Amino acid sequence: MSFTESENGEQEKYIHLGLSPDSRSNPIVLVGVIGGSGLYHLDNLTLLKHVNPETPWGFPSSPIAICTLPSGTKVAFLARHGPGHTISPSTVPSRANIAALKSLGVRAILAFSAVGSLREECAPGDFVLPTQIIDRTKGIRPSSFFDGTSVVAHAGFGDPFANRLVRWLEGRVKKVLEAASEDEFAVAGVRPKTHTDKCIVCMEGPQFSTRAESKMYRQWGGDVINMSVLPEAKLAREAELGYALIATVTDYDSWRENEHPVTAAEVFKTLHANAKLSRHVAAAVLEDLNAEAAQGDLLTEEIGAMKFSIMPRSVEQKDEDRQKLKYILPTYFA
Numbered sequence: 001m002s003f004t005e006s007e008n009g010e011q012e013k014y015i016h017l018g019l020s021p022d023s024r025s026n027p028i029v030l031v032g033v034i035g036g037s038g039l040y041h042l043d044n045l046t047l048l049k050h051v052n053p054e055t056p057w058g059f060p061s062s063p064i065a066i067c068t069l070p071s072g073t074k075v076a077f078l079a080r081h082g083p084g085h086t087i088s089p090s091t092v093p094s095r096a097n098i099a100a101l102k103s104l105g106v107r108a109i110l111a112f113s114a115v116g117s118l119r120e121e122c123a124p125g126d127f128v129l130p131t132q133i134i135d136r137t138k139g140i141r142p143s144s145f146f147d148g149t150s151v152v153a154h155a156g157f158g159d160p161f162a163n164r165l166v167r168w169l170e171g172r173v174k175k176v177l178e179a180a181s182e183d184e185f186a187v188a189g190v191r192p193k194t195h196t197d198k199c200i201v202c203m204e205g206p207q208f209s210t211r212a213e214s215k216m217y218r219q220w221g222g223d224v225i226n227m228s229v230l231p232e233a234k235l236a237r238e239a240e241l242g243y244a245l246i247a248t249v250t251d252y253d254s255w256r257e258n259e260h261p262v263t264a265a266e267v268f269k270t271l272h273a274n275a276k277l278s279r280h281v282a283a284a285v286l287e288d289l290n291a292e293a294a295q296g297d298l299l300t301e302e303i304g305a306m307k308f309s310i311m312p313r314s315v316e317q318k319d320e321d322r323q324k325l326k327y328i329l330p331t332y333f334a
């Protein structure tokens, strides 16, 4: 295939950004939002179309909504558990989700998740931006794009979230929560707060934790708990995408003495209010985040993150595997 001069320019721009060449045939979308439990759509957006890319790892959880902000900026929205919440946390097709977002040109993912709190100070209704993860999944979720291929890669994951992106979000989320009207967003009469520098435990589920497990996670240093941040965050790192999680607290899990342990009914009580405030936060940050993803330095730490993670004997890598991996890392598997 040959390109005109302007197409060559476009192609260079995509390769410079570490994007899949496939994104040339789609509208360029730099920011992807993954909605969790209770968050199946965003507000204030105009739907342009749905896309459903078939990736080498299958189809995403749901067709991805390509929407425009009031300014015309495009963003992609994906419902993690499907639009009707039909996919359990252990079977979310995370590889397809991350690969599909990357194929659209996405560089930054803002993921939302309903979480249980392991700390008194993180109350239902509060928002938490974690910076660390403890993995308590059980090895049953495909968690690497390199699994089953002849290519071995060891992504760095010491800082599992895109720290610069998290820092950038912190102040903005705080501001939105402070400005949100007390009556509109209060949960049990209390105004939601923002917590930073917290550690999230990702458990397998679908059952909630026992009291003993919940107490153990507190001793380990866990602050909040969910069933979804992994392998999503690992795969975003392998695909060189900036990934940050906005965790919204729904319950106190099962560690509190003399209190009943968490139930789904309790989670549902707070989901609606949290989702409403999440939409508010998304509306407040997406425009600026898109501008940062387009030309700021915010996401530069992710680009090139895999450069020295891939083991070097490329002569022994199978061509079909290189072709597959090119979908997420076109710079290294051209």
Ligand SMILES: CSC[C@H]1O[C@H](OP(=O)(O)O)[C@H](O)[C@@H]1O
Pocket: 035, 036, 037, 038, 080, 081, 089, 112, 113, 114, 115, 205, 226, 227, 228, 229, 264, 267
């Ligand atoms: C509905 S309670 C448990 C469920 O909620 C969270 O989902 P998500 O992270 O997608 O908001 C949690 O991870 C569990 O999957």
Ligand SMILES: Nc1ncnc2[nH]cnc12
Pocket: 114, 115, 116, 117, 203, 208, 209, 225, 226, 227, 250, 251, 252, 253, 254, 262, 267
């Ligand atoms: N207590 C909890 N444990 C795991 N995932 C959750 N999601 C919401 N609350 C949760």
